[in-house]
Amino acid sequence: MSKNLVLQTDFGLSDGAVSAMYGVALSVDSSLRIFNLTHDIPQYNIWDASYRLYQTINYWPEETVFISVVDPGVGTERLSVVVKTFTNQYIVTPDNGTLTHIIHRHGIKEARIIDEKVNRLPNSGESYTFHGRDVYAYTGARLASGVITYEEVGPALNVEELVELQMTEAxxxxxxxxxxxxxxxxxxxxxxxxxxxxxxxxxxxxxxxxxxxxxxxxxxxxxxxxxxxxxxxxxxxxxxxxxxxxxxxxxxxxxxxxxxxxxxxxxxxxxxxxxxxxxxxxxxx
Known part of the structure; x- marks a missing residue:
C-alpha cells in the first residue's frame, strides 16, 4: 500500500475530533502519511463531500486511502463501507450518497461492508456517535498500512447497491x-x-x-x-x-x-x- 491516508470531514478544526482521528491512525502505524482534503464541508452536506472527492481523487497516487466522514446518520442502520475505484484507490465512508460523483465520474470496481467486529477501535464498542474515529480512521489506517488486506475489510457488497444521490446531466x-x-x-x-x-x-x-x-x-x-x-x-x-x-x-x-x-x-x-x-x-x- 502507498501509506497515504487522506481525511475529509465536516468536523472543522475548532475542537479535537480531527486530532483524535490522526491519533488513532498513527497508533496503528506511526509511519503513515496523513493529509487533509478538507474539514470544512458544510455540516451534514453529503453532496459537497461527494463532489470534493471527485474534485481531488484522480490527482493522488494509486492505493491512496481516502476517509470521508459526513455522517448525519451516524449510529443508525446505514452501512459503513470501503470501496475500490477503477483507478486503484480506496474510500472509507458511510454508505449515504458520499460516493455519488465517484460512481458517475470515475467508477467503482468493488465494495465491501466494514466488519465492525474486527475493524473497530478496541474498547469503543459502546460509542455510537464518533464512527469517524472508531471505525473509519481505524479501518482506513489498517488498510493503508497493510495491517489488513482489502478482502479483510468485511463482506463484499454489490456496487449497484451503494446509495446514490440524485444527479442530473447537462x-x-x-x-x-x-x-x-x-x-x-x-x-x-x-x-x-x-x-x-x-x-x-x-x-x-x-x-x-x-x-x-x-x-x-x-x-x-x-x-x-x-x-x-x-x-x-x-x-x-x-x-x-x-x-x-x-x-x-x-x-x-x-x-x-x-x-x-x-x-x-x-x-x-x-x-x-x-x-x-x-x-x-x-x-x-
Whole structure:
C-alpha cells in the first residue's frame, strides 16, 4: 500500500475530533502519511463531500486511502463501507450518497461492508456517535498500512447497491445548454456547473463569444445577463462577469476579482439551474 491516508470531514478544526482521528491512525502505524482534503464541508452536506472527492481523487497516487466522514446518520442502520475505484484507490465512508460523483465520474470496481467486529477501535464498542474515529480512521489506517488486506475489510457488497444521490446531466438542444450549479469555489465565490467543456465544443461556442446566461432557483429567475466566454479572468475587466473552464474541465461562472455567489446570492443543488445560449440565437420581441 502507498501509506497515504487522506481525511475529509465536516468536523472543522475548532475542537479535537480531527486530532483524535490522526491519533488513532498513527497508533496503528506511526509511519503513515496523513493529509487533509478538507474539514470544512458544510455540516451534514453529503453532496459537497461527494463532489470534493471527485474534485481531488484522480490527482493522488494509486492505493491512496481516502476517509470521508459526513455522517448525519451516524449510529443508525446505514452501512459503513470501503470501496475500490477503477483507478486503484480506496474510500472509507458511510454508505449515504458520499460516493455519488465517484460512481458517475470515475467508477467503482468493488465494495465491501466494514466488519465492525474486527475493524473497530478496541474498547469503543459502546460509542455510537464518533464512527469517524472508531471505525473509519481505524479501518482506513489498517488498510493503508497493510495491517489488513482489502478482502479483510468485511463482506463484499454489490456496487449497484451503494446509495446514490440524485444527479442530473447537462443537456444541449436547439434552445442552448442547460445544467446545474453543482458547487461553489468557496474562497472566491465562483460557480462551478455540471456543464462539461465538450458541450461547448458541440454547441460551436468559442473563446471570446458573448453568451446569455440565466440562473434560476425553483423556476424563479435569479440572474440574467450577457457575458463573454474567456480563457482566463484577464479576458474580462475588473468587476465584469465571465464564463470560463474550471480545473475539472467544466464551465464556471465568475466575476473578475469578485464573488459571483455573494453578489447574486447564488447557492448550489438540484434546484439551481443555469441556461447558456449564444447571443446570436436570441430573438427580441
Amino acid at each position: 443537456t444541449l438542444d436547439e434552445t442552448g445548454i442547460k445544467g446545474n450549479i453543482d458547487i461553489l469555489d468557496v474562497r472566491f465565490g465562483n460557480l462551478w456547473t455540471n456543464i462539461n467543456r465538450e458541450l461547448f465544443v458541440e454547441a460551436g461556442i468559442h473563446y471570446g463569444d458573448s453568451l446569455e446566461v440565466t440562473i434560476e432557483n425553483n423556476r424563479r429567475h435569479i440572474y440574467k445577463n450577457i457575458m463573454k466566454f474567456g480563457r482566463s479572468f484577464a479576458d474580462s475587466r475588473l468587476g465584469e462577469p465571465l464564463l470560463f473552464v474550471n480545473s475539472l474541465n467544466n464551465i464556471g461562472v465568475a466575476i473578475n476579482q469578485g464573488s459571483f455567489a455573494k453578489a447574486y446570492h447564488i447557492e448550489t443543488g438540484a434546484n439551481w439551474k443555469i441556461s447558456i445560449r449564444k447571443t446570436s440565437e436570441i430573438i427580441y420581441n
